[in-house]
Amino acid sequence: MKNNSSINNDYKENFSINESLSRYSWFNLGGPAEILFKPDNINQISSFLKNNKEKLNILGAGSNTLIRDKGVKGVTLKLSPKFSYIEWLEKDVIKVGAATLDKKLSEFGVKNSIQGFEFLSCIPGSIGGGIKMNCGCYGENISDNLLSVEVIDMEGNIKHINKNQIRFSYRNCDLPEEFLILSVKFKAKKGNSKTIQNKKIDLLDRKKKSQPQRVKTCGSTFKNSEKDKAWELIKKSNCEKLSVGDAIISDKHCNFFINNGNAKTHQIEELILKVRETVYQKTGIKLDLEIKIIGEKW
Ligand SMILES: Cc1cc2nc3c(=O)[nH]c(=O)nc-3n(C[C@H](O)[C@H](O)[C@H](O)COP(=O)(O)OP(=O)(O)OC[C@H]3O[C@@H](n4cnc5c(N)ncnc54)[C@H](O)[C@@H]3O)c2cc1C
The missing domain is CATH 3.30.43.10 (Uridine Diphospho-n-acetylenolpyruvylglucosamine Reductase, domain 2)
Structure with a gap:
């Protein structure tokens, strides 16, 4: 060591x-x-x-x-x-620690009648990871209500970066890899508490109906492109039944890859390569990974 x-x-x-x-x-x-x-x-x-x-x-x-x-x-x-917290800075501005889970912010929105965070109840990540990925669903993204982020660079300098200095795109943002997000400031727009609560319930219900629950997965494996949904390309290329050992594809949503018990990471990666190659052969489209892979190659 x-x-x-x-x-x-x-x-x-x-x-x-x-x-x-x-x-x-x-x-x-x-x-x-x-x-x-x-x-x-x-x-x-x-x-x-x-x-x-x-x-x-x-x-x-x-x-x-x-x-x-x-x-x-x-x-x-x-x-x-300790980096999981939500605090009021002004009557319409909140500061959220980067380790706070998305669903906590969504619950805070319901409790305090703040609109625009309902969709976060459907995403199992943290606020830091959410900003990095520009997470979102059902037409809303975490960057929508963003004001600024507090980061620390690899030399230990703290910087405050306004939303207009960051380029957000589909499941991505251009914050440098070496910036660690510490906290995030959001606009807190007041809304009707019943409407907010109902929207949250409705979105969670839609998620439950369309995506697998209580499985070992990291959600969508590949990004949708502007023209094509990744799951449609996977389906069209007849990849839905592909598997490598216990690395399988969800039968509820074919862009969700699952560790069905005893898979190893290299088997999930082999499945990713298999699907990507098959989709390319059948459609000429190269799927882009949404999930991040870290660690030493097998
Ligand atoms: C069941 C399921 C459903 C999902 N549904 C959705 C969905 O509807 N929409 C959607 O967008 N995503 C979805 N996802 C994917 C995932 O939840 C999101 O991408 C989420 O935002 C990732 O956050 P995380 O904290 O888990 O990030 P991680 O997986 O831990 O990290 C993701 C990236 O963010 C970086 N990162 C994390 N924290 C920080 C930080 N503090 N500072 C700097 N960089 C950081 C990491 O280095 C990495 O590059 C789903 C996942 C699952 C398992």
Whole structure:
């Protein structure tokens, strides 16, 4: 084990060595992190970054990240629950910690009659991961009510970036990979509490009807393109029944790949390659991955 020097003795309990990352991914897969750092506050992050020379892998709630079997070299950083909070700054502005789960913000919206966060009840990620992915569904995206993000760069400098300085696109934004999102400011638009509550229930219901529940998955594997929905291309190419060991495709939504019990990450990756190749052969379209893959190649 190299690089133990980047572990700071003042907050040693926030580090672990060789801890399995499988419980941090919704696929429930993945080998160990060489170093896992779960900071409690910004001071720990900035003092750590000043000494760290290793590549940093940032993990949110792991609902969009497939972690390779051999694990992740260097440092994997996951903000501790101390970064999960929602606070009022002004009567129409809220600040949300990056580790806050999307559904918490949605619940906060219902409780405080704030509209525009109902769809977040359908997304199992964190606010940091949501901004990075520009998550969304049913025509709404997390960037819609965004005002600014607070990030820390790899030298430990804190920056506040306004929405108009970030380019958001479908399931993406151009914030540099080396920026760790710490918190996010959103506009808090008041609405009718019953309407907000009903919308949230309605969206959750639509999700339940169209997507598999309680399975080990990271949601949509491939991005939709402007012209084509990924699931339609997969269906049209007769890939729905493809599998590799316990890596299977959901029969409810064929863009959802599932660890059906004992799959390994390399089998999910093989299934991804198989589907991508078949769709390309049949339609001439190259599917773009929506999920992120981290770790050492098998
Ligand atoms: C059942 C299911 C349903 C889903 N439905 C949807 C849906 O309807 N719409 C949708 O858009 N997505 C959906 N997803 C995918 C996923 O929930 C979203 O992409 C979510 O926003 C990912 O957030 P996360 O915190 O889990 O990110 P992770 O998977 O942990 O990370 C994703 C990316 O964000 C980066 N990241 C995470 N936190 C930070 C941070 N603090 N600072 C900087 N970078 C960070 C990571 O480095 C990585 O590149 C679904 C997933 C599942 C499992």
